[in-house]
Amino acid sequence: MIRVAINGFGTIGKRVADAVDAQDDMVVAGVTKTGPSFGCDLAARKGFPLYCTNDDPDRIAAFAEGGYNCKGGLSDLLAAADVVVDCAPGKRGAENLSKYKAAGIKHIFQGGEKHDLTGLSYTSCANHEANIGAEGTRVVSCNTTGLSRTLVPLFEKCKSLKVECTMIRRAADPGDSSKGPINAIKPVLKVPSHHGPDLMTVKPEIEINSLAVAVPTTIMHVHAIIADLPSGHGMTTDSILELWRSTPRVLLMSGSGDRITTTAEVMEMARDIGRKWGDLHEVFVWEDGVSLIGDRLYYFQAIHQESDVIPENIDCIRALLSTESDWKTSVSKTDEAISSYYGM
Ligand SMILES: NC(=O)c1ccc[n+]([C@@H]2O[C@H](COP(=O)([O-])OP(=O)(O)OC[C@H]3O[C@@H](n4cnc5c(N)ncnc54)[C@H](OP(=O)(O)O)[C@@H]3O)[C@@H](O)[C@H]2O)c1
Incomplete structure (x- = not known):
């Protein structure tokens, strides 16, 4: 033990x-x-x-x-x-x-x-x-863990990735009364932000930069991600979805089919799962928000910051x-x- x-x-x-x-x-x-x-x-x-x-x-x-x-x-x-x-x-x-x-x-x-x-x-x-x-x-961090879950398997498949992402960050944890903003959107003016490049401490081969903004919510972070795949990658939107479906701790659901269109519904679904505190350990990816156009991949993912x-x-x-x-x-x-x- x-x-x-x-x-x-x-x-x-x-x-x-x-x-x-x-x-x-x-x-x-x-x-x-x-x-x-x-x-x-x-x-x-x-x-x-x-x-x-x-x-x-x-x-x-x-x-x-x-x-x-x-x-x-x-x-x-x-x-x-x-x-x-x-x-x-x-x-x-x-x-x-x-x-x-x-x-x-x-x-x-x-x-x-x-x-x-x-x-x-x-x-x-x-x-x-x-x-x-x-x-x-x-x-x-929670953000870097979430990036790692979706980008590392993609890198293993393609052998090269250049990524730009915007981290839309919760202002405070639900139990935290000392932070904000509560009525503003606060850009992180140190650009690029440290969040994306932190991924390179565990996977230096992925080239990544990020911007970050804090928004008045307590429940999740959302990442808006653009990843450039190498030419001749042979991937499609469907094969990327299939890759993530078979990846541990990645949860794909549909905004239109499952009617999960915001982080509020993601968290409600997490409460239904029954883990304590309404936690969601998996990174959440909206499958209908994933699109590969040529060599450029666009997607959104959401991170339950307290638990991933x-x-x-x-x-x-x-x-x-x-x-x-x-x-x-x-x-x-x-x-x-x-x-x-x-x-x-
Ligand atoms: N919260 C998140 O969303 C999140 C996500 C990922 C990673 N992290 C990281 O996880 C770490 C912990 O964050 P947290 O959100 O759990 O903080 P937290 O809720 O403020 O809890 C910190 C705990 O540490 C105790 N503590 C205070 N000073 C200490 C010291 N010198 N040595 C040991 N313990 C001390 C506090 O004791 P009392 O209860 O007695 O005050 C409290 O129980 C940080 O590095 C944070 O960046 C946080």
């Missing part, structure tokens, strides 16, 4: 904990919070051992005052685990990395950290093999611990376990 510490039990951390709990080859060694809050109730209900994000005795004692059983500080948790999944807010990576190195524990960061922190990044379909046995890595990286973290744990060398085998094991966990 791989013992997994989850440092940070917020939007991503609580989902990673559930996904670990669903697997038969790993166990939640513990989760951390900065102090007592309603999120500690969730850890207690699930039976996940609760620790403090640091080793300060006063901070640890504050949990008991709030009515929670805190088993110790971060060092205690790291000593009881084989790997730590860092789910702290972005930009805390450098500080936490030094703690993981001091504890001699394997570590996985999230997309809020830069690639340079570990010099290695991860998505299941792009570079599982390159991460096998590594000491530390970074599961890329969750199954990737599970596969990444197996890569670092060298327990599964084949990414597709890991993906099907992860996804089947999550499905049966939620009785789907």
